[in-house]
Amino acid sequence: MLDSIRDLYQEVVFDHNRNPRNFRVMADANRTVEGYNPLCGDRITLYVKIGETGIIEDVSFQGAGCAISTASASLMTEIVRGQTEQEAEHLFNLFHRITTGQDDSLDPATLGKLAVLAGVRAYPARVKCATLPWHSLQSALKNQADTVSTE
Amino acid sequence: MTTATERAGYPLERIRNDFPILQQSIHGHPLAYLDNAASTQKPRAVIDCIRRVYETDYSNVHRGVHSLSQRATDRYEAARCRLQAFLKARHSHEIIFVRGATEGINLVAQSFGRSHLKAGDEILITAMEHHANIVPWQMLSEQIGTRLVVAPIDRQGELQLDALIDRLSAKTRLVAVTQVSNALGTINPVREIIEQAHARGIPVLVDGAQAVPHLAVDVTALDCDFYVLSGHKLYGPSGIGVLYGKEQWLKAMPPYQGGGDMIRRVTFEKTEYNGLPYKFEAGTPNIVDTIALGAAVDYLEAIGLDAIAAHEAELLAYATRRALEIPGLTLIGTARHKGAILSFTLDRIHPHDIGTLLDMQGIAIRAGHHCAMPVMDFFGVPATARASFGLYNTLAEVDALMDGLGEIIKVFR
Secondary structure: OHHHHOOOOOHHHHHHHHOOOOEOOOOOOOEEEEEEEOOOOEEEEEEEEEOOOOEEEEEEEEEEOOHHHHHHHHHHHHHHOOOEHHHHHHHHHHHHHHHOOOOOOOOHHHHHHHHHHHHHHHOHHHHHHHHHHHHHHHHHHOOOOOEEOOO | OOOHHHHOOOOHHHHHHOOHHHOOEEOOEEOEEOEOOOOOOOOHHHHHHHHHHHHHHOOOOOOOOOHHHHHHHHHHHHHHHHHHHHHOOOOHHHEEEEOOHHHHHHHHHHHHHHHHOOOOOEEEEEOOOOHHHOHHHHHHHHHHOOEEEEEOEOOOOOEOHHHHHHOOOOOEEEEEEEOEOOOOOEEOOHHHHHHHHHHOOOOEEEEOOOOOOOOOOOHHHHOOOEEEEEHHHHOOOOOOEEEEEOHHHHHHOOOOOOOOOOEEEEOOOOEEEOOOOHHHOOOOOOHHHHHHHHHHHHHHHHHOHHHHHHHHHHHHHHHHHHHHOOOOEEEOOOOOOEOOEEEEEEOOEOHHHHHHHHHOOOEEOEEEOOOOHHHHHHHOOOOEEEEEOOOOOOHHHHHHHHHHHHHHHHHHO
């Protein structure tokens, strides 16, 4: 089994699942969104602090979910901190297109660190786990719904 | 390794050969199909039956004077008699064909509920019900103002029978209870529940979706008022199921849906409804799958439900013993009387990861809330992993599952 699982569960994924980064409540967040996939039971609360210039100054999360959703949330918080809303939006689009397999011409390497999650393409039932944190972030940036689901 | 049932003559190898779908590999491993509580696989007898009806006997039923229509009608009605015998109902017209247990419950909620219940009346269910035995009653409550009352379960996942009896009030108009819990495996004392309810003049609906594949059911001896089942959990086709109802109730209930076949005479002013069972079977029914459901019941009874139950009990006992040896594994549902369902969680490993990682080893289980979210809330878990056994499973498959869990724990460490 050990070979095949690495397509989906790379060591980086296990690492972020064991020790999720930015896993904390943020008292001074100015956007908070609940991401919840009731069929799976994946649940995250995403906290975002956006500065006056539109920079994501801080982002953190809490919750309980599978290794894919936890690692995806953890990686996301590391990467988008310091980005502008537009930069984060662009990355979300790339990530979404690659993980949902909409665009095979895209090289997962363009995702940088996030490329470790590209293997989810081969597991359609698990794509929603990887994208839940990103949809939550998008909702936070656009100040849309307070709760998000990718099911 | 063989079970005592096998040594006593249970033809496990022949049974496995009857199921074409089991003869395959998934991700390079032999398939171990342990998701039988979600749906069961189909024996060749059922698959062949479907093909043969379409090739030789197919037409619409109850309509034509031509030969094919007569043959299709005869076979369709023979399936009704077959299901009557299987459930040991008094009359074949007490067998109503529906899409599945879910539609059966919805039929009772809408037809019986709307005609016999009124605002303030109570429907008593248990805390271990499938959503299919919760939501139809909530819908009815929104429509006519009935109230849903829930009998609690304990930490083992057993129904608290005394608490259920306490909740049988002067306002209770129906008890709706599952015979076997799909999320926990618990077998409920339905006979006792029915006796207690009947002593107070309250009818009882039994959700038998998880029970019929595993234990012999006698609706006349049980004396239940309604009983529902799904064909696809019974090694039969999907999209077909049965609502059994006592004649006295079915006669007193209005039709569920209107259309062809359920009428005797229609004018624009008034429609005279057909008698039982056709009053509840509007439109062209699921003809071929109904006939094939009869074939599935033939197949099960040829093996014998008692033999199947004994085989599955051994699989469950062995699986439970091995599961308890796995560090960090918690069983969800440890009732004294259980069907062949093993629901569990692993420390710090989400059930969906367990499901995907077992699939990579060829093992099919269910991960999720099993359409029983209140049960998950009660045990304080977002989801569980669930292995559920059927008549074709082997001890080697239980070993594959447990070894597979060991591998998963290793990679997550």
